[in-house]
Amino acid sequence: MVSLARTMIRFDTSHHGQGGVTLPHARVLQAVWEAHGVSTSLVPTPKADNVHLIARIRGTGAKAPLLLLCHSDVVPVERENWRRDPFAAEIVDGELWGRGAIDMKGTNAAFMAALLRLVREGARFDRDVVFLSDADEEGGPHGTPWLVKQKPELLEVGTVLTEGGWQLAQRDGRTPMLLSMTCLDRVPMVVRLSARGTATHSSKPMPDSAILRVNRAVSRIGEYQPEVALTPINRGYFEALAGATNDPVFAHAIRLLLHAQSPRQTERAARLVVERSPYPWLHNALLRTTISYVIQDGGYKTNVIPSRASVQIGVRIVPQGQRPSAVLDRFRSLVGDGVEVALVTPAGVSQDQLLALLEERWAAEPAPTDTDVFTAWRAAAAEVLPGVPAVPAMFEAATSGYPWNQRGVPVYGIYPYVVDNASVISMHGDDERVRVDALRQGAELVYRMFRRLTV
Secondary structure (H helix, E strand, O other): OHHHHHHHOOEEEEEEOOOOOOHHHHHHHHHHHHHOOOOOEEEEEEOOOOEEEEEEEOOOOOOOOEEEEEEEEEEEOOOOOOOOOOOOOOEEEEEEEOOOOOOHHHHHHHHHHHHHHHOOOOOOOOOOEEEEEEEEOOOOOOOOOOOHOOOHHHHHOEEEEEEEEEEOOOOOOOOOEEEEEEEEOEEEEEEEEEEEOOOEEEEOHHHHHOOHHHHHHHHHOOOOOOOOOOOOHHHHHHHHHHOOOHHHHHHHHHHHHHOOOOOHHHHHHHHHHHHHOOOHHHHHHHHEEEEEEEEEEEEEOOOOOOOOEEEEEEEEOOOOOOOOHHHHHHHHHHOOOOEEEEEEOOOOOOEEEEEEHHHHHHHHOOOOOHHHHHHHHHHHHHHHHHOEEEEEEOOOOOOOOOHHHHHOEEEEEEEEEEEEEHHHHHOOOOOOEHHHHHHHHHHHHHHHHHOOOOO
């Protein structure tokens, strides 16, 4: 398990917008699979040295295949902010450091180690198990929507398991508190605020400055707090959390939230939950639509006031909470005159088309909890971490499972290792790391889960 994770991290598969270099990483994993007698294939993308890896363990065919939807690419790093080399996979004080340790090479290694162990033991699955290492999950043009057009047979599966649910520790950062398997993603959309003004020499500032207009709009939206969306899946999650935490003040805050009788009481209780939570930003993201300022563009020379400026905002919407169209309407009411609010769309997709798609995702129901995959996970969790609640949840981010969601295939998500708040925040950030003992425990949990799918 640990060897696989370190091997994966040592390949720099950073994704800068058009796909990473994943071929060397894929070839090493391909060799390991084939050494165990598992058939594999590589699917090259139009970008050089960027490939998807598919490994298929043949089962009896009694049930539809299980797809393990992994991804090999990682987001870039700001090396100057890291205390360790992000691609050295060092183990320091019992923690494995490196880009992808959390998202999601640690999970890939847990899945792969568990499956290889079962293969070595001679186990046979009641279905094919397909391990897919997606090359372009972190925002590239050749991710799963592109891949399934090349390999439509990948859509013919019964269940998808990918990244998602967290295994949270108590406030001490080590004692397991709550395990979750995500059954629903938040809805991601990117909004651009843009403005025009008079271009002139910077010695003569004018009141219609494009940059000032955009910054005023950002300030107005920054003061806006979307309302709490305590949907059924969120309510069940927080009910379990109230019973799982050993912090009585945190538990009391959650119960105030669950029993609030008015919007004002709900908002006050939600603020208290976030203030008291050992995972404040995760739990804030589960409670409401969140707004993040991610890219700013304006100006090109110090002696020129530019005619254009823009900011891109990353918005994550709680399904069946605030509608995407309502969020856009609220933004337009806040930004003031002279600022345009528009969705950032993929090539060839209109704003109306994208908004219709977002509204469809917003209306989605969670994957059911009575499937054999979910029940196998919950039973394995009870064996490995007895007494720790294992519950369905909403993923605060989004996965690449949408092509399967569209077809009604259940998509679940786990990060199968106990984490503290520092590890959660390090995902896509600096000093990403995970405890080695948690990795090993995660591989054991996944092994016991997959073993329940054998004959």
